Structures are given as structure tokens and as C-alpha cells.
Amino acid sequence: MAELSENxxxxxxxxxxxxxxxxxxxxxxxxxFRRVARHVAAAEKVYDWNTRPxxxxxxxxxxxxxxxxxxxxxxxxxxxxxxxQLSACFVLPLxxxxxxxxxxxxxxxxxxxxxxxxxxSFSRLRPKNDxxxxxxxxxxGPVSFMKIFNAATEIIKxxxxxxxxxxxxxRVDHPDIREFIxxxxxxxxxxxxxxxxxITDGFMHAVKAGRDIDLINxxxxxxxxxxxxxxxxxxxxxxxWQSGEPGVLFLDRINRDNPTPSLGAIEATNPCGEQPLLPYxxxxxxxxxxxxMVRRGARGxxxxxxxxxxxxxxxxxxxxxxxDVNHFPIPEIEKITRAxxxxxxxxxxxxxFLILMGLPYGSDGSVRIAEEVMAYVTQQAREASRELAMQRxxxxxxxxxxxxxxxxxxLRNASATTIAPTGSLSIIAGCSSGIEPIFGISTTRxxxxxxxxxxIDPVFQRFAEGHALAIxxxxxxxxxxxxxxxxxxxxxEIRDLFVTALDVPPSQHIRIQAAFQRHTDxxxxxxxxxxxxxxxxxxKEVFQLAHDLGCKGITIYRDQSRxxxxxxxxxxxxx
Numbered sequence: 001m002a003e004l005s006e007n008x009x010x011x012x013x014x015x016x017x018x019x020x021x022x023x024x025x026x027x028x029x030x031x032x033f034r035r036v037a038r039h040v041a042a043a044e045k046v047y048d049w050n051t052r053p054x055x056x057x058x059x060x061x062x063x064x065x066x067x068x069x070x071x072x073x074x075x076x077x078x079x080x081x082x083x084x085q086l087s088a089c090f091v092l093p094l095x096x097x098x099x100x101x102x103x104x105x106x107x108x109x110x111x112x113x114x115x116x117x118x119x120x121s122f123s124r125l126r127p128k129n130d131x132x133x134x135x136x137x138x139x140x141g142p143v144s145f146m147k148i149f150n151a152a153t154e155i156i157k158x159x160x161x162x163x164x165x166x167x168x169x170x171r172v173d174h175p176d177i178r179e180f181i182x183x184x185x186x187x188x189x190x191x192x193x194x195x196x197x198x199i200t201d202g203f204m205h206a207v208k209a210g211r212d213i214d215l216i217n218x219x220x221x222x223x224x225x226x227x228x229x230x231x232x233x234x235x236x237x238x239x240x241w242q243s244g245e246p247g248v249l250f251l252d253r254i255n256r257d258n259p260t261p262s263l264g265a266i267e268a269t270n271p272c273g274e275q276p277l278l279p280y281x282x283x284x285x286x287x288x289x290x291x292x293m294v295r296r297g298a299r300g301x302x303x304x305x306x307x308x309x310x311x312x313x314x315x316x317x318x319x320x321x322x323x324d325v326n327h328f329p330i331p332e333i334e335k336i337t338r339a340x341x342x343x344x345x346x347x348x349x350x351x352x353f354l355i356l357m358g359l360p361y362g363s364d365g366s367v368r369i370a371e372e373v374m375a376y377v378t379q380q381a382r383e384a385s386r387e388l389a390m391q392r393x394x395x396x397x398x399x400x401x402x403x404x405x406x407x408x409x410x411l412r413n414a415s416a417t418t419i420a421p422t423g424s425l426s427i428i429a430g431c432s433s434g435i436e437p438i439f440g441i442s443t444t445r446x447x448x449x450x451x452x453x454x455x456i457d458p459v460f461q462r463f464a465e466g467h468a469l470a471i472x473x474x475x476x477x478x479x480x481x482x483x484x485x486x487x488x489x490x491x492x493e494i495r496d497l498f499v500t501a502l503d504v505p506p507s508q509h510i511r512i513q514a515a516f517q518r519h520t521d522x523x524x525x526x527x528x529x530x531x532x533x534x535x536x537x538x539x540k541e542v543f544q545l546a547h548d549l550g551c552k553g554i555t556i557y558r559d560q561s562r563x564x565x566x567x568x569x570x571x572x573x574x575x
Contacts, residue, residue: 001030002067007453008428014451015424016076030065032076037061039080040071043321047392060318067429068292069315070348072285072420074115075322084327085114086284087337088420089270089344093279094145096124096219101145105152110329112156112164119167119277121267122146123198126219127175141176143183146190153192164192165271169249171198172232175215175224181235184245187562194271195246196553197236201253204547207233237539240556247273247555248543254552257521259414260340262400273553274418274525275344280332283522284322285344285420286315290353290373291431291459301357303373309380312345316384319343320392320412341395344418344522345381347373349431351438352459360496361437362508370435370515374417378519381416388412415521423447430458434525435516437501437509446564460498501529502559506542514549523552530558 004012009029018027018035027035037060041053063069070076072088079086090111092104108118126132128141146168153164168190170180181197184190206213206229213232214223236246249269254276258266266276275283288311295304323341328334350370351361359365389395389410398404403411419435424447426433441460445453506528513526528542539556546554 001033001065004029004428005430005455005458007455008430010451010453011424011427011447016073016428018081033061033064035080036071036076037064039325040075040318040321043324046324056317056321059314063311063314063318066292067289067431068311069286069288069318070422070425070429071318071322073424075284075286077115079325083114084325085116085329086322086326087116087282087328088285089119089275089277089283090116090333091119091268091270091277091279091281094120094122094124096126101125105149107330108149108164108166109152109156112153114329116282116329117165117167117271119169119268119270120149121169121171121198122180123169123171123174123267124218127217127224128179130217130219141179142170142174143176143179146183146193150190150192166193167269167271167273168193168195169198169268170195171251172200172203173213173216175217177215177227177232178235181232181239181246184243185239187243187564194273194555196249196269196273196555197246198249198251198267199547200251201547203229204250204544206230207544233540233543234536237536237543240543241534241536241539241558241561243561244555244557247553248546249273249276249553250547250551253547253550254523257552259403259521260397260401263336263340263397269523269553272421272525273555274346274420274523275342276523276552277342278336278340280330280336281340281342282328282333282337283342283344283415283418284319284326285346285418286319287346287348287420287422287425287434288312288315288377289349289429289431290347291349291356291429294353294356303357305376308373308376312377312380313384313387315345316343316381316413316416317388319345320385320388339396340414341412342415342522343413344420345377345416346419346422346434346520347377348420348422348426348429348434350435351432355459355463355497358497361499362504362512367508367511367515370512371518374419374516374519378417378521382411385412385416386410417520418522419516419520419524419526421525421527427453432459435512436527437499437504437529439501439529441498441500457498463494502531504529506530506534506538506556507545510542510545510549510551510554513546513554514551517549517551526555528554528556530556532559532561534558 012029013025017025020026037057041057044053044056074088075086092107094104111118122142125142126139130139132139156164210230212226213229215225217224254266264278269276293304293308294301354361354366386409389412394410395414422434432438438457442456509528513524517524
């Protein structure tokens with residue numbers, strides 16, 4: 001069992017470890033990993049009665065307890081327990097009638113209660129003031145129904161440990177698009193929602209040309225007014241500059257990678273944007289800690305490709321097994337999830353991995369190694385999925401997929417790789433989150449459940465101790481009791497290794513995201529961090545660059561643009 005940090009133990013005790021009826025913790029972190037490993041490995045018996053689940057139980061336990069791989073939070077929380085719902089990501093349908101809307105609201109409540117997050121496209125709902133023939137009245141529009149979903153989410157606490165989260169998407173050609181874009185100018189509105197505008201390639205071409213676009217009434221499928229694309233694009237950038245929202249989803253780019261287009265177009269994603277899904281699809285995620293894939297070679301640090309490949313293949317098997325032991329909250333979700341068997345294996349700890357490899361985040365070398373690592377992860381994941389298809393059969397909708405149309409080998413999973421944000425998981429693993437740069441050398445982080453975590457970056461601390469640096473200033477401890485590090489003795493090239501999120505140029509943030517996206521089946525969760533003094537023009541430029549480089553979506557955040565900022569950097573001598 002790997003050593004856990006104090007912050008990892010805090011978050012495990014508060015949210016993950018099993019408690020008795022009095023709220024007292026009754027398992028250790030090792031017990032939790034054993035519980036999860038045993039429950040997931042039970043799926044092995046489904047396919048081969050000669051298989052000993054205990055063999056894979058041990059292997060699953062080893063990669064989790066060593067912090068080399070962790071599954072998404074619902075799996076850690078619920079595996080081997082009565083709830084048994086193990087997936088993080090869901091997309092639900094919304095049709096243009098009250099019965100559909102409120103049925104989806106009920107399903108949303110069930111998913112949030114079980115620990116999942118939900119995404120919706122509101123694009124099929126008729127616009128505000130449109131006719132409602134059955135009542136001779138007028139429609140209230142998509143944003144009004146989002147407020148109902150928001151209110152319901154606020155009162156449902158996910159599995160007793162997580163607050164509900166939603167993604168709301170509206171197409172850029174919907175008549176209510178202005179109201180949607182401006183919905184979170186008031187920071188008190190829609191707090192359980194992330195918002196993203198669904199953008200088409202045609203819209204982006206119209207922005208460049210300065211042309212108008214038609215606004216399409218989804219009820220009639222007919223144009224209902226026109227708007228200048230560049231004016232709308234400017235409004236998106238202005239609102240994102242102001243509050244970090246809305247983000248953008250590039251729908252055409254997403255659907256070019258849709259593995260089962262015959263089943264429908266993808267219109268929405270999970271709350272953090274990394275998992276585009278069809279209506280009622282779900283996906284379970286897991287992430288490999290890249291820090292654990294670095295070894296000391298004869299010429300310095302190097303990637304242990306063999307270990308990485310083995311971990312990828314075991315991770316794919318783990319996630320495929322999760323589908324078979326999962327307790328799905330709704331029959332429709334179980335049906336399509338088992339038919340497509342989408343999984344999302346990704347990576348975390350990328351910034352710390354770069355530091356160990358001697359590469360500054362955002363450098364040309366960091367972009368190259370991002371692409372190299374993710375290409376290998378996806379290649380190994382697909383190979384593992386093919387091996388499972390030979391042993392267990394392909395995903396049932398394989399013959400309706402693009403893979404069958406192209407004459408490719410059988411696959412067990414319609415998609416295999418995803419880059420998730422890994423907020424809480426990276427704290428447990430003691431590494432940087434997802435593919436983000438480190439936010440600061442000394443930080444304070446607010447996490448679900450009212451927990452506030454303060455720390456000096458663990459890789460920086462080990463580095464400083466290894467180089468006999470005095471990193472703690474006498475008398476400089478702030479209210480958080482975390483001393484501020486003094487890096488004045490570091491050489492410039494070493495300081496560059498610890499570059500923080502706000503010092504990485506936004507264009508380099510995008511290039512890192514695009515490098516990962518080129519080799520990821522689903523999508524990439526990444527926040528493009530801006531310093532507080534960035535201009536709205538800077539936001540527009542990164543939106544355009546993200547589209548040009550083939551990203552599937554983009555989320556930006558300008559420092560100090562919200563009063564409830566989740567992560568803050570302490571005053572230190574680094575930046």
C-alpha cells in the first residue's frame with residue numbers, strides 16, 4: 001500500500017470510506033481498495049468459470065493501492081456496497097414535451113442520488129414565447145426548464161457524498177441562444193450547471209466571414225430570425241471572460257469521432273465535457289498516474305513503457321468488468337451502455353510527470369511527449385479491447401459501428417480512452433490533476449463537503465528536500481498554516497519546471513489539449529487558465545485556436561473572475 005498524504009486521508013475519510021449508521025468510518029484505505037477490487041473482479045466469472053476472480057482481485061488491488069491507477073469516484077465509493085452504481089458520466093434525452101422533460105427530471109434525481117453526473121442538450125425545446133397548441137399558451141423556453149433542473153439538483157446530495165453536477169448544452173442556432181449565453185452573468189443562477197454552447201463548423205466559418213446565421217425553431221425546423229455570427233461569438237467570449245461560462249462544444253468535431261452514428265448524433269457530454277454520449281449512455285472512467293510510469297535510466301529519467309502498457313491493459317479490463325457488475329439506475333441506461341460498452345481510460349499527474357522528465361509545461365517538448373504518451377495509451381487500450389473482444393465478444397452494436405463499416409478488427413468497447421479532470425482522484429493519488437499544469441507551489445483547494453485542503457506541491461517539496469533547499473520562510477505561514485516556499489536559490493531552468501497555470505500562455509494550454517485530443521477516443525477535460533488581466537480578445541483567440549487545432553470543446557477560466565474560486569495560489573516567491 002502506497003503512502004497517502006494527509007490531504008488524501010482527509011478526503012478519503014470525508015467522502016469515500018465506508019461509514020456505519022453513526023457516521024463513523026469503519027474501513028481503512030486498504031480496505032476500500034480491497035472492497036473495490038473484489039467486487040469488480042467478480043465479473044471475471046461471467047465469461048470463464050475456470051477463471052479465478054482472486055487472481056484479478058489481486059492485480060486490481062495492486063494497481064489501485066500503489067496509486068498507479070484509480071477508477072472514477074462512484075466506483076471507489078459504491079463498489080461492494082448496497083448502492084452499487086459505479087459510473088460517473090450520463091447523458092439523458094430531452095424532448096419537446098412536458099412528459100419527457102419531467103421524466104428526465106426524475107431520472108436525473110435518481111442518477112445524482114447514486115453518485116453520477118448528468119448532461120443534457122436543451123436544443124430540442126421550443127424557444128421562449130413560441131406557441132403551445134395544447135394550452136393555447138406560450139412556451140417559457142429552455143433556460144426556464146434549466147432552472148427547474150438546477151433547483152432539483154441543489155436538494156439532492158449525490159450518494160450522501162457528492163453534490164449534483166450537470167452539463168447544459170444549447171445549439172448556437174437556437175432562437176434563445178442569447179439568453180442561454182448570458183444565463184450566468186448572475187453568479188447565483190444555475191450553480192449546479194456547467195454551460196456549453198454547441199457550435200458547428202458552419203458557425204465558425206460564418207464568424208470568420210462576418211456573416212449572419214439563421215436561428216432555427218426546433219419545433220418547426222424553420223428559420224426564426226437571423227443574427228450576426230461574429231456578434232454572437234463576441235458575446236460568448238465576453239461572458240466567458242466575466243465568469244468562465246459558457247464553454248464551447250464543437251459538435252461537428254465530436255460527431256466525426258462518433259463510433260455509432262447510425263444510432264444517432266451526439267448532442268451533449270457529461271458535466272466536465274470529456275465524455276460525449278448518446279441519450280441514455282453512461283460511461284465509467286479510470287486514470288493512470290503518469291508519475292508512477294517514470295523510472296531512473298542510465299541517462300536520467302525515462303518512461304517505463306512496458307509498465308505503462310501493462311497498466312493500460314489491466315485498466316481496460318477493470319473498466320470493462322465494471323460494466324458487468326454495475327447496478328444501473330434506469331433500464332434504458334443499462335440497455336445502451338451494455339450495447340456500446342464505452343469506457344474512458346485516461347491519465348493524471350501529467351504536470352508532475354513533466355517535471356520529473358525535465359520538461360517545462362507548455363514547452364515544445366511537453367507538447368511532443370503529450371502526443372507520444374497518449375498515442376501509446378490509446379494504441380495499447382485498443383489492443384486490450386481487441387483481446388477482450390476475442391475472449392468475450394465485441395460490443396453488441398459493433399456491426400452498426402464505423403469500425404465494422406471500415407472492416408476493422410472486433411472491439412470490446414465502442415470507445416476506450418478519455419481525459420478526465422481527476423480533481424479528487426489526483427488528491428488521493430498525490431499527483432497533479434488530469435493534464436493540467438500545477439496551479440501553484442502553495443495552494444488552498446476547496447472540495448465537496450466543505451473541505452478545505454492546503455499544501456505545498458508534493459513534487460516541489462521532494463525536489464527541494466533532495467537539493468537541500470530551505471523552502472520554508474521563518475514566520476511566513478499564512479492563515480492556512482502552510483508556509484510559503486522560497487525558491488530564490490533555484491536556477492532559472494529549474495524554476496521553469498515548476499511553471500504554474502497562470503504563467504503558461506493560453507495558446508500553449510490549447511496545444512497541450514490538442515495533442516492529447518489527437519489520440520483520445522472521446523474528449524479531453526482541460527481548463528485554459530487566464531490571468532486576471534487578460535482581455536476579451538484573448539478569449540476569442542483561444543476559442544478560435546481550439547477549433548483550428550481540432551479540440552472537441554474548450555473551457556476557459558480567468559483568475560479571480562468568481563468569488564467562489566475553487567483553487568487559489570498562496571502568496572509565495574515563485575510567481
